[in-house]
Amino acid sequence: MRIAMIGTGYVGLVSGACFSEFGVDVVCVDKDAAKIEGLHANRMPIYEPGLDALVADNVKGGRLSFTTDLKSAVSGADAVFIAVGTPSRRGDGHADLSYVYDAAREIAQSLTGYTVVVTKSTVPVGTGREVERIIRETRPDADFDVVSNPEFLREGSAINDFMRPDRVVIGAETDRARAVMKQLYRVLYLIETPIVFTSLETSELIKYAANTFLAAKITFINEIADLCEAVGADVHDVARGIGLDGRIGKKFLHPGPGYGGSCFPKDTLALVRTARDKGAPLRIIETVVAINDERKRKMADKVVAACAGSVEGKSIAVLGLTFKPNTDDMRDSPSLEIIPALQKAGASIRAFDPEGMEEARHMFSGVTFCENAYETLQSADAMVVLTEWNEFRALDFERVKSLLRAPILVDLRNIYNPADMVAAGFQYVSIGRPTPKA
Known part of the structure; x- marks a missing residue:
């Protein structure tokens, strides 16, 4: 053929x-x-x-x-x-x-x-x-x-x-x-x-229904993570506990700074518009879109709070810029909201991504782009993980601590163990998990 x-x-x-x-x-x-x-x-x-x-x-x-x-x-x-x-x-x-x-x-x-x-x-x-x-x-x-x-x-x-x-x-x-x-x-x-x-119409709708359902699932666990922080629960245990139910499933129950990429943002918006135009509004998905947009902005506030309430004049090291690992796609990445918000709050940004740097250079102004994770951390006042690239999971944390001005680590992808980070001497902040006391 x-x-x-x-x-x-x-x-x-x-x-x-x-x-x-x-x-x-x-x-x-x-x-x-x-x-x-x-x-x-x-x-x-x-x-x-x-x-x-x-x-x-x-x-x-x-x-x-x-x-x-x-x-x-x-x-x-x-x-x-x-x-x-x-x-x-x-x-x-x-x-x-x-x-x-x-x-x-x-x-x-x-x-x-x-x-x-x-x-x-x-x-x-x-x-x-x-x-x-x-x-x-x-x-x-x-x-x-x-x-x-x-x-x-x-x-x-x-x-x-x-x-x-x-x-x-x-x-x-x-x-x-x-x-x-x-x-x-x-x-x-x-x-x-x-x-x-x-039929043609059914096939077209299947694609949108699938993506918007997954976006809703991500948004659900992100809101549960916020509740976990308020009550002292662990969102990963909650996700495992509900994910083992075959009717729910364990996939797309990992909390983070909000969904991005080439599909979920535009597909949720397109389906919302189609549904409104046809007189059958999808109020759940409308709410998902609003919550996800707000969440990205709230993540910058989380970084500011970890830095004693102010990042004015401080250097923030950002690891990961793409919306997910193993891609160079920057479309609707949380970094596009979080980094400008931190800059607006007075921070200077040092950043590194294994594959997204070329694209990122066209999307940010005033950011210092570095050659690797360790160069990014040099003399920074805090470290923020925005994308869960595998190479960030096995950093030498003694070296990391020696490079940072202050041992502040904001993990927006929950790739590290809280107890390990506290034992290593970090002030550690993650999403939806309690941090043990030193």
Whole structure:
């Protein structure tokens, strides 16, 4: 089979590389010539563990290629995937679908023979129908079906998520379209991966419902963490106690400074807007969005409180800038709220992230970026952990203490044991856990 993948961002590049690993002939298309040139040289535009090797292997095997020529890629393809960005639109929170609709018009002009046009981007309910209308209007003679096939890729483990998914969701409404999609996912079908066939609208809603439910779960445990601090309970014990209930499950019950990234913030906003427009408001998710925004700001207050109520004139060492480890993604990261709030309170910021530094330099002003964790801590008045990178878990804490002006450690990811930190001589603050007395 032969497919075209329109867009070489996170979803398009990972999906295209993984399909080629399944033995499919994949052409990835992007208008950004510099990005395509980089991919020809095996320079990845994103950081994802194992992606460079996967791309290199399949390019060498002749199954994966890159181009700026959409027409040549689409012509003769069995399926064309739309995997372009759908960022939150400024002002109203709706998903910006302009890139999706522009891609649909270009695809329509290049179709030859029966083709399945697949929306892989996360799109609101009704987008597939509009894509179908656009293609039909642009090319009344085209022989095609529109399918929804949402992605469920977690940054940092996306390749495994594609190769061994919990499920594959396909919104397809003709036998021909279902047959093409079954063939594309034949490898997963053979290992008995659940493949859920639905209508277009149902498939589109499944993606949003999944992400907003997980965002609500994160927000729930964050609020429980606040209550734990107020009553002297341990949020990790609470999370384990409720997570062992099979109806609840243990995943996404880890407290932190709030969710971020490319999916949860924009998807919760988009679903809230869709629900309001349809007269069926989702008040739970509206509250989740508000609480998460507020939580990021409250984390800066937590750092200030740990520094005796003031960070004026103090140097704060920040470890981790990306919204989660194993990615260079800075989109809606808690650091984007916390660091400016600390600067506004009078602090100077020294920061380090293993993969997010290049992107972070464009997003912060007045921050001193360092080469490693220890350089970041040099002469700082407090250390703050914002992202739980593995390399931060095994620091030499005698050295850490010797570098800091004051042994203040604010752990917003709860990666250290409170008793160990107190025994090591730190004034330790975490989320939702009591700190034992020295």
